[in-house]
Amino acid sequence: MQVEEVIRARHSVRSYTNFAPSNSDIQKVLDAANRAPSAGGLGARNLLVFRRGSRTEGLASAAGNQDFIAEAPYVMVFCADLKRIEPYGERGRELYCIQDTAASAENAILMACDLGIGSCWVGAFDPEAVKELLGLPDHMVPQVILPLGYEK
Numbered sequence: 001m002q003v004e005e006v007i008r009a010r011h012s013v014r015s016y017t018n019f020a021p022s023n024s025d026i027q028k029v030l031d032a033a034n035r036a037p038s039a040g041g042l043g044a045r046n047l048l049v050f051r052r053g054s055r056t057e058g059l060a061s062a063a064g065n066q067d068f069i070a071e072a073p074y075v076m077v078f079c080a081d082l083k084r085i086e087p088y089g090e091r092g093r094e095l096y097c098i099q100d101t102a103a104s105a106e107n108a109i110l111m112a113c114d115l116g117i118g119s120c121w122v123g124a125f126d127p128e129a130v131k132e133l134l135g136l137p138d139h140m141v142p143q144v145i146l147p148l149g150y151e152k
Contacts, residue, residue: 001114007110038103042088047076057070059145076108077144079141117149119148
C-alpha cells in the first residue's frame with residue numbers, strides 16, 4: 001500500500017482471530033518501530049513483545065480488563081527509557097522520551113496495517129501494575145500497550 005492508503009486503512013482492532021502473524025512479519029513491525037525518529041538519536045525507548053499467554057492476560061488486567069489485549073496473538077509494550085534520555089535532562093524525561101515512544105508505536109501500527117495485521121493503541125492502563133508484571137526497572141516507563149493480530 002501507499003502511505004496514504006495505510007493511513008486511511010488503519011483502525012483500532014479489538015477482536016482477533018487465533019491465527020498469529022508470522023515471526024517475519026512481527027520482525028518487520030519491530031524494525032519499523034525502531035526506525036522512528038528519536039531525540040538526539042538516543043532511542044530513549046524499549047519495546048517488549050509477548051505471545052498470547054499469562055503475561056498478556058496480566059496486561060489486559062492492568063488495562064482495566066480490556067480482554068481483547070489477551071485475545072491478540074502478540075502484544076507489544078512500548079516503554080520510555082528515562083536513563084537513555086538523561087543527556088537532555090528534565091525536558092528529555094518529561095517530553096522527548098515520550099515523543100520517541102509515541103513515534104515508535106505509530107510506526108509499528110502503520111507497518112502492521114500495511115502487512116494486514118490489526119492493532120489497537122492502548123494507553124488506558126495502570127503503569128505501575130505493568131511495571132510489576134513485567135519486572136521493569138524504575139527507569140523504564142510503559143507508555144503504550146499494542147495488541148497485534150488478524151481482525152475477526
